[in-house]
Amino acid sequence: MTARRRMGTWMVTAALAAGLATTVDAAAPRDVAQAQAARQEPAPAPAPSPIDGRWAVSVDTPHGALAMTLQLALDPKDQRTVTGRLHSDDMGDFPFKGEFVDGRLTFAVRSDENEMRCTATVKDADHLTVVISGHGADLPGEATRIKAG
Numbered sequence: 001m002t003a004r005r006r007m008g009t010w011m012v013t014a015a016l017a018a019g020l021a022t023t024v025d026a027a028a029p030r031d032v033a034q035a036q037a038a039r040q041e042p043a044p045a046p047a048p049s050p051i052d053g054r055w056a057v058s059v060d061t062p063h064g065a066l067a068m069t070l071q072l073a074l075d076p077k078d079q080r081t082v083t084g085r086l087h088s089d090d091m092g093d094f095p096f097k098g099e100f101v102d103g104r105l106t107f108a109v110r111s112d113e114n115e116m117r118c119t120a121t122v123k124d125a126d127h128l129t130v131v132i133s134g135h136g137a138d139l140p141g142e143a144t145r146i147k148a149g
Contacts, residue, residue, distance in 0.1 A: 049074040050122050051082065051105060053148075059132050059141030066090070070120075070143055074100060082107065086118070 055070040068088045075081040080101055086094040086109055094116075098107025103122040108115055116134035120143060123129050128143040 049079075050103070050125065051100060051120075051128075054146040055128060055143040056146055057086075057130055057141060057143040059130060059139045061139055066139075066141075069146075072105070 051072045052074055053072060055072065057068040057070050059066045059068065066088065068086055070084060070086055072082055072084040075083070080099055082098045082100045082105060084096055084098065084107065086096065091111060094109035094111065096107045096109050098105055098118075105120040105128070106118070108117045110116075114134060116132055118130065118132050120128040120130045123142075126145040130141040130143050132139045132141065
């Protein structure tokens, strides 16, 4: 190999090495920033909903206590919107969409040609005060959270 050719090969090798070093050095800050971002603490989880879950409902009627089950889920994107299902062995299942504002849940369900309106107010973490209105009467009651397990 001639001296000129060796010099040309050396220059190409040096240029390639310099290019790789520049590429690596240019990428390094981005990699460091990504590594630092990955080490950051995750965002705190949102506070649990005070109403999500299953509830055992007991409503006082003129004929005695009426037992029902209430399943509630607060929309994580819209903390005012609640979806749920009211179940009674006597009346069946009633899916609904309601609203939760300032610790107060409101929703309505239809049974054939009748409508029942429900208002439930958070009493504490495991209890709701309930009023079911329909047929010209307001029926008071209480709901107790059903613990998972």
